[in-house]
Amino acid sequence: MTEPTFGPAFRDQLDKLLAWRRDVRHFQTRALPEGLLDTLIEAACRGPSVGNAQPWRFVRILSPERREALAVQVDGHKHAAGEQYSGERKALYDGLKLHGLREAPEIVAVFCDEQGEAGQGLGRVTMPETLCWSVVTAVHTVWLAARANGVGLGWVSIIDPHSINALLDVPEHWRFIALLCLGYPERETDTPELVRHGWQDRLPPATTRLER
Known part of the structure; x- marks a missing residue:
């Protein structure tokens, strides 16, 4: 196999990809092309993992009822979290949109299988936490792959991780890592x-850099 060459043009494109990778x-609401989500998840599975354990587990959420249950839970946690703010900061917080669970065409939950034999x-x-960190690298990999395909990704973090396994009916020993919204952004921006x-x-x- 011939080793690829990544020249200046590619490095410039990679820099732009990193700059335009945004939390959407x-x-x-338009659907992704058939098979694109599978392609993105396959890209995520090329991410590095400790001991080549490949502990990531991706769950595509198709049920409207489960999607709405997630959205309602996130909205509740957002409201509760807002109580720590006051004044202008509270008003700014209340105006932030923290998820696209009702609009994004694809919702994917990501777990770490901490009992996998691989x-x-x-x-x-x-x-042992490096097992979960490996899943996080998979999330970042799918984030970049999505952006390269013109697809936006939003990582929803304001959610109760202990309730997700039962809600989605997945094994109890899977550790919840991320809830992802994927779809075409309403607007493109590098900010x-x-x-x-x-x-x-x-x-x-x-x-953010220290030298010792």
């Missing part, structure tokens, strides 16, 4: 939504 909350425990004896709405600016790279 506003979706068009990998034989390699690399995680002292840091994070929370920056655009004045919640939090991007920090300069120098503030």
Whole structure:
């Protein structure tokens, strides 16, 4: 097999992909092309995993009742979380849209199978949490693959992780990692939504890097 060459043009495109990978909350309702979701999940499964354990489990949510139950739960948690704010910050928070569970054409829950036999425990004896971190890399991989296909992804995090397994009828030992909304964005932008709405600016790279 010939080793690929990633030249300056590709690196420029990769940089743009990273810049345009945004957390999307506003979706068009039109469906994704047939088979595209499968393609994106296949890309996610090429992500790295500790001991090659490949612990990710993707659950496509098709039931309107389950989708609505998730949306109602998230709305409730958003309201409760808003009680910690006051004044202008509270008004700003109340105006934020934190999910697209009712509009996005595809909803996918992502779990970590902590009892899977693959990998034989390699690399995680002292840091078992790396199994879940491996699933997070899969989420980021599907995020980039989606963006490269013109599809937006929103990661819904304001949810009770302990209720998801029963709601979706999946094995109890699967650990919930992420609830993802996928679809075509209502608008394309390289500016994070929370920056655009004045919640939090991007920090300069120098503030997150230390040299010892």
